[in-house]
Amino acid sequence: MNELPQQLVNGLLLGSMYGLVAIGYTMVYGIVQLINFAHGEIFMTGAFGALTVYLYILPDGTTMWLALPLMLIGAIVVSTTVAVGAERFAYRPLRSAPRLAPLITAIGLSLALQQAVWAWYPDAKSAIIFPSIPGGPFEIGSVTIQTGDIFLFVAAPISMAILAYFVMKTRTGRGMQATAQDPDTAKLMGINTDRIIVVAFALGAAFAAIGGVAYGFKYGEINFRMGFILGLKAFTAAVLGGIGNIYGAMIGGIVLGLAETMATAYIADVPGMSQLGGQSWANVWAFVLLILVLLFRPQGLLGERVADRA
Secondary structure, three states: OOOHHHHHHHHHHHHHHHHHHHHHHHHHHHHHOOOOOOHHHHHHHHHHHHHHHHHHHOOOOOOHHHHHHHHHHHHHHHHHHHHHHHHHHHHHHHOOOOOHHHHHHHHHHHHHHHHHHHHHOHHHHOOEEOOOOOOOOEEEOOEEEOHHHHHHHHHHHHHHHHHHHHHHHOHHHHHHHHHHHOHHHHHHOOOOHHHHHHHHHHHHHHHHHHHHHHHHHHHOEEOOOHHHHHHHHHHHHHHHHOOOOHHHHHHHHHHHHHHHHHHHHHHHHOOOOHHHOOHHHHHHHHHHHHHHHHHHOOOOOOOOOOOOOO
């Protein structure tokens, strides 16, 4: 129990990263009812975009405090370019096709993006060292926050505040809400639904890019397969919070992060379950939670926000 505050902080940080990626899933599904299983790879390309800026664009010796905003811009540019390109050339032609077609396309795009990054970074088959933020860990009472987590600690709430303002206060944000509710009526009211869909893909990719940079700082390394499992966990967070519900995506991510952290830390202490604890079981508990949600509350914690278009 002495470790509980530390585990709570670890879970909140991990869940915030899941939530940043889950936003992309839930925004796209809420508007076009597409589960973009390539979104995990968009998260991955963001991390490699930031690394490319650091290694090949910035001069040697650039301090991290100057490099960080430029790396973040590079990550967002790469992720949004990939996401918008995928929407235009892979998903838009299939918008009126049976739902299985874009789903299979998303899986194929996921594999293609993995191989493209591997071709660009042959060393990405194994872990590539990601630059670190200088400074030692910070201690607040019994809680230690690693330097790599500081970026996530700051970026996640700021990102959510910006998203909330954009969706609720801007004309484009209100257009997104209208398109999600009824795209045909929104089009009749003069809303360019194609543009709204592109904005949804771009916004989701931008938040995934921030999550990708946070992943690199948190773990100190990245690889071309990093988006697969994390993307599935982010999808789990989106379902947990309520698919189509933007705020539910972040809440679902935090709940998932806390559940995973607590199970990893404490499940081995339960009599008869010593073999089920530890980091190797972290992924298992995340998907156990998904199964339980689908069984007992398939609409998610905050409920779905998806119009019935049958």
